[in-house]
Amino acid sequence: MALATIVLLLLAIFFFSSSSAQCHDRDKKALLAFKDSFLSTSLDDTWLESTDCCSWDGHVLCDKDTGRVYYLQFSNDKFSPGVRVSLNGSIPAAVGDLSALEVLMFSDLPALVGPIPPQLTKLKKLLTLSIIRTGVSGPVPPFLSKLSSLRQLDLGGNALSGTIPPSLGSLTRLTYIGLYDNQLTGTIPASLYSKLNKKYVAYLQLFGNRLTGRIPSSFGSVDFSQIDLFDNQLTGDASFLLGKSKTNLEIVNLTRNGLEFDFSKVEFPESIKRLDISRNKIYGSIPDQITQLRNLFWFDVSYNRLCGKIPSGGSFPLFDKKYYAHNKCLCGAPLQPCKK
Numbered sequence: 048m049a050l051a052t053i054v055l056l057l058l059a060i061f062f063f064s065s066s067s068a069q070c071h072d073r074d075k076k077a078l079l080a081f082k083d084s085f086l087s088t089s090l091d092d093t094w095l096e097s098t099d100c101c102s103w104d105g106h107v108l109c110d111k112d113t114g115r116v117y118y119l120q121f122s123n124d125k126f127s128p129g130v131r132v133s134l135n136g137s138i139p140a141a142v143g144d145l146s147a148l149e150v151l152m153f154s155d156l157p158a159l160v161g162p163i164p165p166q167l168t169k170l171k172k173l174l175t176l177s178i179i180r181t182g183v184s185g186p187v188p189p190f191l192s193k194l195s196s197l198r199q200l201d202l203g204g205n206a207l208s209g210t211i212p213p214s215l216g217s218l219t220r221l222t223y224i225g226l227y228d229n230q231l232t233g234t235i236p237a238s239l240y241s242k243l244n245k246k247y248v249a250y251l252q253l254f255g256n257r258l259t260g261r262i263p264s265s266f267g268s269v270d271f272s273q274i275d276l277f278d279n280q281l282t283g284d285a286s287f288l289l290g291k292s293k294t295n296l297e298i299v300n301l302t303r304n305g306l307e308f309d310f311s312k313v314e315f316p317e318s319i320k321r322l323d324i325s326r327n328k329i330y331g332s333i334p335d336q337i338t339q340l341r342n343l344f345w346f347d348v349s350y351n352r353l354c355g356k357i358p359s360g361g362s363f364p365l366f367d368k369k370y371y372a373h374n375k376c377l378c379g380a381p382l383q384p385c386k387k
């Protein structure tokens with residue numbers, strides 16, 4: 048009896064698993080065209096016309112009812128699981144024909160070159176577009192604003208140049224913009240996150256570019272959780288990024304810019320965990336309020352023009368003196384005592 052039950056169970060499992068949809072014809076055609084447009088690729092060995100594209104290891108996921116491809120990932124990141132891949136050539140136009148695609152990711156692919164193709168705008172369901180640490184070059188295309196479902200845009204670590212398109216600010220669900228470690232120039236558009244639905248929290252990473260000018264004061268009314276603008280050439284005020292109303296703000300890193308403002312008047316949100324404003328031209332004194340910040344565990348104000356006594360007391364940890372070093376006239380623990 049037990050054996051018969053097991054046999055029945057195995058038959059049932061076989062029946063149900065083989066009854067789930069196979070790769071949709073249209074998607075299979077698009078994927079084969081995608082593969083064929085590379086100069087050379089390791090996909091030639093596994094992406095075979097004779098097999099179900101939903102079984103193409105490590106890179107493709109299909110909806111089990113419709114057989115539509117919703118997830119496509121190519122990664123040579125040594126930390127992520129899956130099959131190693133090489134792609135030599137530019138991002139194929141055929142990717143635009145995968146109309147059910149929600150996630151498209153390329154990472155750690157130095158031979159992936161050329162610009163971001165306009166056919167991507169056909170992907171109306173795309174939630175995540177991630178092209179990181181590749182040889183992709185050209186501009187950050189303004190047409191990305193046509194990806195109306197987009198929530199995460201990560202284009203970090205490429206060879207992108209030109210300016211940041213203001214049109215990205217029209218996306219109402221785009222919560223993460225990552226354009227870090229490229230060769231971007233010009234100013235940060237004030238439009239970024241201006242249309243973001245109020246139920247979402249924003250996260251911005253533009254570090255490691257050549258951005259100039261002022262941080263847009265419109266960011267004063269964006270609900271950020273994290274903002275990383277370090278290693279640029281930004282100038283002027285940044286105090287509006289902080290403030291007690293920023294109840295979701297945890298990480299702010301502005302190190303190595305040319306920012307210049309009075310630190311004495313800044314108010315900090317309770318939520319702040321890491322604040323790095325080192326290597327700027329920030330003046331004034333360190334506000335007493337920092338001694339009340341229970342979540343703060345990293346605070347670096349070194350290499351600025353600050354003055355006056357370092358606040359102590361409350362739950363404020365005694366950060367190492369290197370985080371206060373090279374200012375105009377800061378004093379008190381952990382630096383030398385203030386002169387009476």
Ligand SMILES: *[C@@H]1O[C@H](CO)[C@@H](O)[C@H](O)[C@H]1NC(C)=O
Nearest residue numbers: 086087133134135136157158
């Ligand atoms: C990519 O293909 C071109 C043309 O065949 C070749 O010259 C180049 O060396 C290849 N690059 C890589 C990184 O494999």
Ligand SMILES: *[C@@H]1O[C@H](CO)[C@@H](O)[C@H](O)[C@H]1NC(C)=O
Nearest residue numbers: 277300301302321322323345
């Ligand atoms: C800010 O970024 C710099 C550069 O990567 C890094 O060294 C530093 O640790 C960061 N600061 C914080 C508080 O994370």
